[in-house]
């Protein structure tokens with residue numbers, strides 16, 4: 001028998017998959033399943049994410065049993081059931097029956113397709129060779145620059161990491177108690193494996209920690225904030241890095257252009273009992289009253305380093321707009337540098353796999369700004385192989401394969417003469 005609520009969760013997952021086809025990200029749709037109980041919302045999110053992670057592999061198997069391409073909503077039912085059967089270990093009887101019921105609920109077209117869905121999924125349930133199919137490839141607009149930067153073998157390892165998904169990483173407030181069952185990572189973040197309901201974890205209500213990928217925690221470690229330093233956190237929301245800066249005792253101005261994201265930042269600060277000056281402004285024009293000791297610029301970017309946590313990204317993006325982002329990042333770097341006192345420092349960071357948004361931005365900034373230099377990272381837990389010849393830090397999802405990977409990131413610490 002199906003677990004209670006399982007079909008509500010499957011229906012929710014199909015709704016999310018339809019939203020992604022229509023151009024909405026899974027995060028944009030966070031409120032779409034409000035009517036479901038929280039465990040069903042969580043399961044729907046997991047089912048949708050797993051279906052997106054294995055979409056091409058599911059399609060490859062389904063195409064051997066389909067005589068023609070099904071309508072999009074029926075294709076979603078087939079993919080979801082295929083992933084449940086072959087990846088998630090779902091029992092054939094329950095998964096196939098549920099898929100047939102969901103298909104029938106799709107109106108006349110669904111009723112006509114129910115027999116086909118039943119026949120195809122019975123064959124899929126006994127299909128051998130799922131594990132032999134290669135992980136889903138990155139889209140061409142991303143794969144080409146990744147192969148050119150890191151090589152074909154690395155691109156395949158990154159695709160395997162995308163398929164594996166991401167554990168949950170936490171940054172602990174200084175002095176906070178360890179989280180039971182969490183693994184301590186070499187760089188100081190802690191990691192939980194398996195499905196977790198964040199708000200039910202010990203220490204959540206007390207604000208002892210916040211969710212932050214281990215790679216995303218490194219830009220602030222690289223900046224090395226000191227108590228009472230004046231620090232501008234540009235492009236700050238939802239505030240994972242603001243909280244690290246505030247927890248180190250710095251006087252932080254958290255600047256972001258998005259009021260909705262700043263509301264999240266303000267809630268996050270309140271939960272963790274931390275303080276920062278919150279500024280809604282365009283970081284291209286905002287200026288503090290006096291030069292600051294340091295700037296953190298976590299620039300808007302393609303987010304291509306976060307695909308293991310956002311498997312919808314390759315479906316939603318087509319690579320257009322990256323030129324505009326590169327241009328915006330360069331202008332943000334130039335303005336950010338003008339806010340720093342002489343001798344001050346800045347960390348530039350992007351959660352991107354694309355060298356155009358990372359390594360090349362720093363090369364270009366050094367050319368535009370004589371007197372600017374890169375300071376080589378010396379950080380606990382950072383493998384020296386991750387440091388680029390120019391002194392930046394390049395992180396990739398295929399690093400730490402035995403620990404569960406990390407987001408793709410680039411960061412560099414710059415010093416003004």
Ligand SMILES: C[S@@+](CC[C@H](N)C(=O)[O-])C[C@H]1O[C@@H](n2cnc3c(N)ncnc32)[C@H](O)[C@@H]1O
Pocket residue numbers: 234235236237238239240241242255256257258261281282283284298299300301
């Ligand atoms: C990568 S996210 C920042 C993540 C954040 N630093 C953290 O650790 O939680 C980029 C942010 O840049 C903001 N942003 C984009 N363009 C901006 C601009 N011109 N001025 C200020 N903020 C901007 C977006 O609203 C978004 O919140």
